[in-house]
Amino acid sequence: xxxxxxxxxxxxxxxxxxxxxxxxxxxxxxxxxxxxxxxxxxxxxxxxxxxxxxxxxxxxxxxxxxxxxxxxxxxxxxxxxxxxxxxxxxxxxxxxxxxxxxxxxxxxxxxxxxxxxxxxxxxxxxxxxxxxxxxxxxxxxxxxxxxxxxxxxxxxxxxxxxxxxxxxxxxxxxxxxxxxxxxxxxxxxxxxxxxxxxxxxxxxxxxxxxxxxxxxxxxxxxxxxxxxxxxxxxxxxxxxxxxxxxxxxxxxxxxxxx
Amino acid sequence: xxxxxxxxxxxxxxxxxxxxxxxxxxxxxxxxxxxxxxxxxxxxxxxxxxxxxxxxxxxxxxxxxxxxxxxxxxxxxxxxxxxxxxxxxxxxxxxxxxxxxxxxxxxxxxxxxxxxxxxxxxxxxxxxxxx
Numbered sequence: 423x424x425x426x427x428x429x430x431x432x433x434x435x436x437x438x439x440x441x442x443x444x445x446x447x448x449x450x451x452x453x454x455x456x457x458x459x460x461x462x463x464x465x466x467x468x469x470x471x472x473x474x475x476x477x478x479x480x481x482x483x484x485x486x487x488x489x490x491x492x493x494x495x496x497x498x499x500x501x502x503x504x505x506x507x508x509x510x511x512x513x514x515x516x517x518x519x520x521x522x523x524x525x526x527x528x529x530x531x532x533x534x535x536x537x538x539x540x541x542x543x544x545x546x547x548x549x550x551x552x553x554x555x556x557x558x559x560x561x562x563x564x565x566x567x568x569x570x571x572x573x574x575x576x577x578x579x580x581x582x583x584x585x586x587x588x589x590x591x592x593x594x595x596x597x598x599x600x601x602x603x604x605x606x607x608x609x610x611x612x613x614x615x616x617x618x619x620x621x622x623x624x625x626x627x628x629x630x631x632x633x634x635x636x637x638x639x640x641x642x643x644x645x646x647x648x649x650x651x652x653x654x655x656x657x658x659x660x661x662x663x664x665x666x667x668x669x670x671x672x673x674x675x676x677x678x679x680x
Numbered sequence: 681x682x683x684x685x686x687x688x689x690x691x692x693x694x695x696x697x698x699x700x701x702x703x704x705x706x707x708x709x710x711x712x713x714x715x716x717x718x719x720x721x722x723x724x725x726x727x728x729x730x731x732x733x734x735x736x737x738x739x740x741x742x743x744x745x746x747x748x749x750x751x752x753x754x755x756x757x758x759x760x761x762x763x764x765x766x767x768x769x770x771x772x773x774x775x776x777x778x779x780x781x782x783x784x785x786x787x788x789x790x791x792x793x794x795x796x797x798x799x800x801x802x803x804x805x806x807x808x809x810x811x
Contacts, residue, residue, distance in 0.1 A: 642711030
C-alpha cells in the first residue's frame with residue numbers, strides 16, 4: 423500500500439526588520455511518497471505563511487527549499503525536455519513538451535481590498551527550464567482564475583547546499599500587482615510535488631509513441647538519523663526573512679515474515 | 681635533502697594524457713549514487729570503474745585498470761545540460777596507483793555527458809600524469 427509520511431514543523435527562526443509591526447510565521451510540510459528506502463518516490467513540499475497579528479503577510483519575494491542529501495534527482499528521469507519562460511507566458515504548460523513537466527501543486531494568495539482580504543487560489547505546474555550557469559532550472563507556473571485571472575511564472579534553480587542537505591530549490595517570487603494604487607498580492611501558500619506522481623511521459627520506440635511513467639526520485643538505502651531533513655528560507659518585501667525546518671520520519675522497516 | 685629530491689625528480693615520469701571513458705550503469709542505483717564500468721581509450725587504455733554521485737554537483741571516485749597497473753583518483757564537475765543528456769565539466773585528481781603507476785599523481789580537466797535515461801556516462805580527461 424502506498425502511503426506518504428508527513429511532518430509539519432513550526433518556524434524555527436523569525437527575523438524582523440527594525441520597523442516591522444507584524445512577524446511572518448511560516449509552516450513547512452514535506453513528504454516522500456511512497457516512503458520506501460531504496461525505492462523511487464515523489465517529493466512533496468509546501469509552506470504556509472501567516473502573521474502574528476493575523477493580517478496579510480508582507481509580499482513574498484523568494485523561497486529556498488533545501489532537500490535531503492543523496493536523493494536521486496538527477497537519476498529520476500524527470501524533465502527530459504525543457505520549456506522556456508517565454509513559451510509558458512504565451513501558451514501556458516499546454517505549450518510545453520509533456521516530458522518537461524515535473525510536478526503539480528496549488529498556491530494561495532491574499533489581496534487586501536479596503537478592510538477585506540480577498541483570497542485567491544490557483545494551480546501550480548512545475549516545469550523544467552533551460553539550465554542557467556550550469557544549474558538545473560525549474561519554472562513554477564501558477565494559474566488562478568477567480569476572483570482575478572492571473573498567470574505567473576516563478577523561476578527557480580537547483581543549487582548546491584552544504585550537508586545535511588543535497589541541494590536547494592531557490593525560487594524567485596516576483597511582486598504581483600494588486601488593484602491599481604493598491605498593495606501587492608501576497609503569496610501565502612505554495613505546495614508542489616516533485617516527482618512522477620500523476621505524470622505520463624512519452625518515448626518513441628521503433629516509430630511508435632509509447633507512454634510511460636518516469637522513474638522517480640530514488641531514496642537512499644539508509645535513512646539519516648532523525649529522518650530526511652528539509653528546510654525553507656523565505657524572504658519578504660519588507661526586508662524580513664524566516665527560516666523553518668522539518669523532517670520526514672524514517673520509514674518503518676517491513677515486519678519479517680513469522 | 682636536495683639530492684634526494686633530485687633523485688625523485690629524475691625517476692618520475694610525466695605523461696600528457698588524453699583519455700575517453702565509455703561507461704555503463706551497473707544496477708542498482710543507491711539514491712543519487714551509481715556504479716559505472718566500461719572501457720578507457722587513449723593514452724592509458726584499459727578498463728574503468730567509477731562510483732559516482734550525481735546531484736547538483738557530479739562527484740566520482742574512479743579506478744583505471746591498465747596493463748601496467750591501476751590508476752585511482754576522484755573528480756568533481758558541474759552539470760550543464762538540458763534534457764536527456766546532461767553535460768558536465770570539472771577536473772580530476774589522480775591520487776594513487778599500483779604497479780607501474782604506484783606513485784601516480786596528477787590533475788586533469790574533465791568533460792563528459794550523462795544519459796539521464798540509461799545512466800550511461802562518456803567522460804574525457806586531458807591533463808598530466810606523473811608516476
